[in-house]
Amino acid sequence: DTGSAAAVPINEVDIAYVTPVTVGTPPQTLMLDLDTGSSDLWVFSSLTPSSQVRGQEIYSPAKSSTSKLLSGHTWSIRYGDGSGSRGTVYTDNFTIGGLEVESQAVQTAQEVSSSFTQEQSLDGLVGLGFSTLNTVRPSSQLTFFDNARPKLDEEVFTADLKYHATGSYDFGFIDRAKYTGNITYTPVQQSPGYWTHSLSGYAVGSGAFQSTQIQGISDTGTTLLYLPTAIVTAYYRQVQGAQNSQYYGGYVFPCSSTLPTFTFGIEGARFTIPASYINYTRISPTSSTCYGGLQSSSGLGINIFGDVALKAAFVVFSGTNPPRIGFGTK
Numbered sequence: 543d544t545g546s547a548a549a550v551p552i553n554e555v556d557i558a559y560v561t562p563v564t565v566g567t568p569p570q571t572l573m574l575d576l577d578t579g580s581s582d583l584w585v586f587s588s589l590t591p592s593s594q595v596r597g598q599e600i601y602s603p604a605k606s607s608t609s610k611l612l613s614g615h616t617w618s619i620r621y622g623d624g625s626g627s628r629g630t631v632y633t634d635n636f637t638i639g640g641l642e643v644e645s646q647a648v649q650t651a652q653e654v655s656s657s658f659t660q661e662q663s664l665d666g667l668v669g670l671g672f673s674t675l676n677t678v679r680p681s682s683q684l685t686f687f688d689n690a691r692p693k694l695d696e697e698v699f700t701a702d703l704k705y706h707a708t709g710s711y712d713f714g715f716i717d718r719a720k721y722t723g724n725i726t727y728t729p730v731q732q733s734p735g736y737w738t739h740s741l742s743g744y745a746v747g748s749g750a751f752q753s754t755q756i757q758g759i760s761d762t763g764t765t766l767l768y769l770p771t772a773i774v775t776a777y778y779r780q781v782q783g784a785q786n787s788q789y790y791g792g793y794v795f796p797c798s799s800t801l802p803t804f805t806f807g808i809e810g811a812r813f814t815i816p817a818s819y820i821n822y823t824r825i826s827p828t829s830s831t832c833y834g835g836l837q838s839s840s841g842l843g844i845n846i847f848g849d850v851a852l853k854a855a856f857v858v859f860s861g862t863n864p865p866r867i868g869f870g871t872k
């Protein structure tokens with residue numbers, strides 16, 4: 543089997559991408575953020591206090607003839623940006639792009655933090671990290687990909703995220719029409735549960751490529767690209783008026799500045815992020831100061847190859863044994 547579904551940016555600066563999914567019988571459609579940086583599938587639900595729901599679609603297990611309570615099981619998750627949610631668990635039929643998993647663990651939120659309430663275009667997350675990161679207790683649950691794996695034509699899913707446009711997630715096949723040339727693969731270290739791998743180096747603009755191993759996680763659920771401070775300062779040294787602002791918590795620069803491109807390596811292959819992707823957003827709608835899409839990872843303890851980087855390539859997450867990740871030019 544295979545599946546293919548849209549990845550729709552939820553705002554004009556691609557802060558996140560959501561994908562239509564269906565849960566239950568008859569199908570209830572929700573827009574979820576497919577997130578390779580976590581492994582919980584959770585949704586706004588009929589159990590979420592109405593004071594915490596603001597425009598989101600909800601899943602009502604009571605309206606599904608195939609829902610089953612996973613009694614005694616709970617979950618609680620905290621994300622890197624401080625947001626979080628917790629609740630109970632049902633199993634139900636779950637479909638993404640025509641690919642169905644029966645009795646997928648669907649984590650129903652009984653509490654969500656304010657940033658989720660405020661994000662009305664996001665009805666929950668589909669974690670596509672390794673199942674070891676799942677927070678359901680007393681027994682942890684499998685991700686949609688791990689449940690779908692036995693029926694997939696190929697043990698892969700792919701991400702084709704786009705700049706200010708709708709892209710796609712495919713399951714079970716690699717769509718040759720979505721990239722040119724060959725996919726370059728590199729090994730993944732699946733502990734502690736992220737898609738952890740190395741870049742083979744980087745270049746700022748037309749500068750020389752610096753060969754250096756940079757370990758980090760490819761994370762569709764993180765908006766920006768977070769790299770070591772030395773690399774980030776080398777980049778913004780090329781940007782007139784750039785400064786590392788304590789106030790804004792990162793590098794800002796005049797929106798009129800000319801930004802260089804940023805190139806990263808995967809083994810012998812090279813992928814160039816256009817300057818427009820790094821001119822991320824105005825710090826406020828009327829401001830002429832802009833916030834960078836490339837920021838320092840020093841506060842995170844881990845380098846994160848987020849959407850700003852991933853949307854510059856066609857990315858293959860391969861669940862083969864051993865797992866690996868592949869990048870293709872598009």
Ligand SMILES: CC(C)(C)S(=O)(=O)N[C@@H](Cc1ccccc1)C(=O)N[C@@H](Cc1c[nH]c[nH+]1)C(=O)N[C@@H](CC1CCCCC1)C(O)(O)C(F)(F)C(=O)NCCN1CCOCC1
Nearest residue numbers: 557558577579580621622623625661675761763764765766
């Ligand atoms: C634009 C921005 C100023 C950088 S943002 O912070 O607003 N963007 C958010 C995403 C977002 C989208 C829409 C609305 C609100 C927030 C962002 O990039 N958040 C990252 C930032 C980060 C990472 N690390 C430090 N900071 C994050 O938490 N991403 C997680 C998914 C997000 C959570 C908020 C809602 C959207 C999806 C994540 O899963 O990708 C993660 F990997 F970063 C993460 O936190 N994974 C949780 C890992 N735990 C380990 C222990 O076991 C349980 C799972």
